[in-house]
Amino acid sequence: MEEFKGELRKGPWSQQIREGIIEDFTRAAQACSIEDFNISIESIRNISSEAADWIIASKPEHWSDAIFRGCRYDHFSSNIVDAFNNWIPTKKEGSIVLMIDSLRMKIMEVIESRREACKVWPGHLTPTMEYKVEEEMLKAGKMTVLCSSDTVFEVRCNAIFVVNLANWECTCRRWQLSVLPCMHAVAVFNRTGRSFYDYCSKFFRIESYQLTYSGTIFLIPDMDTVDLSAGANLIPPPKPRTSDKPRRKRSNPNKITTLVRLCSRCKQTGHNKATCEALL
Incomplete structure (x- = not known):
């Protein structure tokens, strides 16, 4: 951006x-x-x-949810990059041993602080996820829900969406991308008396957060005997010579074609309205 x-x-x-x-x-x-x-x-x-x-x-x-290969869990952040840049000593005379030890100490501090913080969290989900749940619940209040089967529902608001509880899916695709039920799924939960928390990813639960920071980083027993300045002033090896001949670009068979044309009649790919044979 x-x-x-x-x-x-x-x-x-x-x-x-x-x-x-x-x-x-x-x-x-x-x-x-x-x-x-x-x-x-x-x-x-x-x-x-x-x-x-x-x-x-x-x-x-x-960076786009629609095209990203995988699941982002509705999370965008560069905090880890900023943190590492601030944690690593900036002095030129610092050795690689000093850098690694500095990172080890900072990671220990982060794990300890987060392990203590989550001990007092109430509810089922982490505070950030609980806030997102409240937002979705507010949006779902005035939606109309029609039942097709025990697991398939039609939700009407500004448009029509289909929610499949068995597959944890909604045609808006927000549920699939974030693994947190969307407002249309929440409307179904309210209509059927189901619990929101039964349809959330386990990774959003407090017990998963606690498990993440339950590990141990072992101390280095002989750290005081290490010469932290050893090798700090060594000159790096010269870079290998590269050929002046330009490299030939190769086509990538796995490259994603970003712009996808849809048929304006049936909304499917591979043809247009003039050649559409779909029965509507």
Whole structure:
């Protein structure tokens, strides 16, 4: 996002237009489907094809929910990078032994503080997840739920969504991406008397958090005998010479095609409205 803002400042757009482009960028990052992702990108392309091309080139499979390969558990953070940068000694004369020992001590401090903090947490889920649960419950209050079977339900609000409790799925895809029931699933729980906590990932539970920080980092018994300055001033080996011949680019067969065209009639891929044969 920060890099994208920097690119936009190079352009001729007003502050209002830049803010609109950034809103579309945010919607693309938070989109749960390829279709919604494409809508946001096309909205940007209508203003600037260069900006849209920059976004596609930035490998959105690493930052967009709709395209990410795997499950993010609704978590975006670079805290670990910032922490390690602050933990590692910055003095040039520091040795690798000193760096490793500094990291070991900091990690011990973090584990101990978090292990103590979670002892007083109430409820079933960690505080962050409990807050998200409350948000989803507030959104689910005015939705209409229709029962199709014991596990399949139709939820009506601004649109129609299908919730499958057996598979932990909703057609909005938010439940699948975050592994935390979405507001449509919450509406079903309220309608059927089911417990929200029975349909949450075990990783969000307090006992899983406690287990994460229950391990032990063993002390180094002879650390006081180690010469921390040994090898600190050694000159690194020279870099190997590289050929001046440019490397030939190879196509990546696993590369994701980001922009997916959908049939406007049946919403499926592989054809358009003119060649659609689906029975509706």
